[in-house]
Amino acid sequence: MDIAPRDDSATSASAAAPGNLRDAVRVEFLGAAGFVTGSRTLLEYNGFRVYVDCGLYQGPKYVEARNYLPLESAPQTIDAIVLTHAHIDHSGLIPRLVREGFTGKIFCTKPTKKLLEIILPDAGKLQEEEYRQLSRGELKKYALEAPLFTREDGKAALDFVRSVDYNRDFKVGPFLVRYTWAGHILGAAHTNVWLPAKVRGTKKIEKFSMLFSGDIGPESTFFHKPLKRPKIAQNVVIESTYGDRMRTEEDYEKKIGDAVRYVVERKGMLVMPAFAVGRVQIVLYVLYRLLRAKKIPTLRIAVDSPMAIKATKAYMRFRSELTSEVAKSGFFEFLRSKNVLMVKDAEESKALVEAAGPMVVVSASGMCTGGRVMHHLEHRLGDTRNYILFTGYAGEGTLAHQIMTGANRVQIYGKEVPVRAMVAQLQSFSAHADLAGLIDWMRPFKDKGVERIYINHGEDAARENLARELAFMKADIELPRYQSTYYLHS
Numbered sequence: 001m002d003i004a005p006r007d008d009s010a011t012s013a014s015a016a017a018p019g020n021l022r023d024a025v026r027v028e029f030l031g032a033a034g035f036v037t038g039s040r041t042l043l044e045y046n047g048f049r050v051y052v053d054c055g056l057y058q059g060p061k062y063v064e065a066r067n068y069l070p071l072e073s074a075p076q077t078i079d080a081i082v083l084t085h086a087h088i089d090h091s092g093l094i095p096r097l098v099r100e101g102f103t104g105k106i107f108c109t110k111p112t113k114k115l116l117e118i119i120l121p122d123a124g125k126l127q128e129e130e131y132r133q134l135s136r137g138e139l140k141k142y143a144l145e146a147p148l149f150t151r152e153d154g155k156a157a158l159d160f161v162r163s164v165d166y167n168r169d170f171k172v173g174p175f176l177v178r179y180t181w182a183g184h185i186l187g188a189a190h191t192n193v194w195l196p197a198k199v200r201g202t203k204k205i206e207k208f209s210m211l212f213s214g215d216i217g218p219e220s221t222f223f224h225k226p227l228k229r230p231k232i233a234q235n236v237v238i239e240s241t242y243g244d245r246m247r248t249e250e251d252y253e254k255k256i257g258d259a260v261r262y263v264v265e266r267k268g269m270l271v272m273p274a275f276a277v278g279r280v281q282i283v284l285y286v287l288y289r290l291l292r293a294k295k296i297p298t299l300r301i302a303v304d305s306p307m308a309i310k311a312t313k314a315y316m317r318f319r320s321e322l323t324s325e326v327a328k329s330g331f332f333e334f335l336r337s338k339n340v341l342m343v344k345d346a347e348e349s350k351a352l353v354e355a356a357g358p359m360v361v362v363s364a365s366g367m368c369t370g371g372r373v374m375h376h377l378e379h380r381l382g383d384t385r386n387y388i389l390f391t392g393y394a395g396e397g398t399l400a401h402q403i404m405t406g407a408n409r410v411q412i413y414g415k416e417v418p419v420r421a422m423v424a425q426l427q428s429f430s431a432h433a434d435l436a437g438l439i440d441w442m443r444p445f446k447d448k449g450v451e452r453i454y455i456n457h458g459e460d461a462a463r464e465n466l467a468r469e470l471a472f473m474k475a476d477i478e479l480p481r482y483q484s485t486y487y488l489h490s
Helices: 018-023 063-066 092-099 110-133 137-141 151-160 252-266 279-290 306-317 346-354 371-382 398-404 436-444 462-474
Strands: 011-015 024-033 040-045 049-053 079-081 107-108 161-163 171-172 174-181 189-194 196-199 203-204 209-212 235-240 269-273 300-304 338-341 359-363 388-390 409-412 416-419 422-425 450-455 476-478 483-488
Touching: 024 079, 040 359, 040 422, 092 110, 092 151, 107 110, 107 203, 110 161, 110 269, 151 161, 235 436, 252 269, 252 279, 252 359, 252 388, 252 422, 269 371, 279 300, 279 359, 300 306, 300 346, 346 359, 346 371, 359 371, 371 398, 371 409, 371 416, 388 398, 398 409, 398 422, 450 462, 462 476
Parallel strands: 011 483, 049 079, 079 107, 107 161, 209 235, 235 450, 269 359, 269 388, 300 338, 300 359, 388 422, 450 476
Antiparallel strands: 024 040, 024 483, 040 049, 171 174, 174 189, 189 209, 196 203, 409 416
């Protein structure tokens, strides 16, 4: 096994001799190289340039600052974008490209297209809000005279989106592409990209093939259907979000049940911060299942996130990607019942902040970096009758991370808020495969012709650990840095 050195050198011609570069595919890693967000990889062949994913950086301020860096290429020179799924760290940079001149096609699955209609305009709205909050010094530092992009830019980007089916080859310039269900969120896909094989005599010779794992769903899931195995390729780009972690086994139904009973007894409020796409729907399903089994008392459930409400409607439309248990359980009918309040406008949300318990409020964002959940935390954190139950991972430096790691006081909207409510965290709802799942995903490809593995979309400790664990593959393993470039062909 050969692990590439950890430096910021711009170019590696590890897979092509200098004299053969004309026939090589140029691969440049422009995002998520050492980070768990900001996925973006450039493929270039014979002058045709395509991004695989085009995401925003998310997390602490020093990470999100990377979104303001100058683009490496003029957006007019990018011919197409191929998306693995809709999450903002894979799609959220698209409106900026459109604002700055991109006019190519954006390819994705049909459910992803539906989610983009929700996510991209909302991303623009958040950029407008973020611009208003930047200091004079930050505006000067980033040379900003306007938001990075706007809600209207997000809407404009939708004009370029083209949806395709799973398990069907489609053409993107000189490349062929195929999507395979990845089990991560609605519409998520493993993405094969290759150049059509040349025939020499009676032999077919494949010039270039690369498999992008996208975000890999967990092996065991009760909500989304399990992932499908994609076609193998010479080159594999694998995510490594949990490349150094194993999933924690927990009785999530008991944790949620205990939290509900706590607020019912005290007439308090259970606030559950959750990611709008995927996580909110899973949380609602578990609450439904507990209510149906009479494991928790009947109480009101409010969904306070316009994006989550729209995403839930998308899940209703594409039930084929969910397990039959979920699709046929009566869950979606329950969501239309009087017990569930879908909070749409700002006035309703303000009223909810002041409402008396007991009640469950599921709201975004999951890491508490913005959104309506911030108002709920501002008003509920200081009261011992309330319970804050986080539904997954929170990046270091985020408000959710501060609360989860025991802060006595936190800053919300410039105000110091004491933390007196009960606080707990669920760890079993992750939509990502853990270390064992990543290894299991790669294992069937052993001795199947994989020559190079690129470990991306993860922090360095996770990438390095996964590299050691994948030594059995007997392939060259690379840990690309920002702008690491490779010239590849067979």
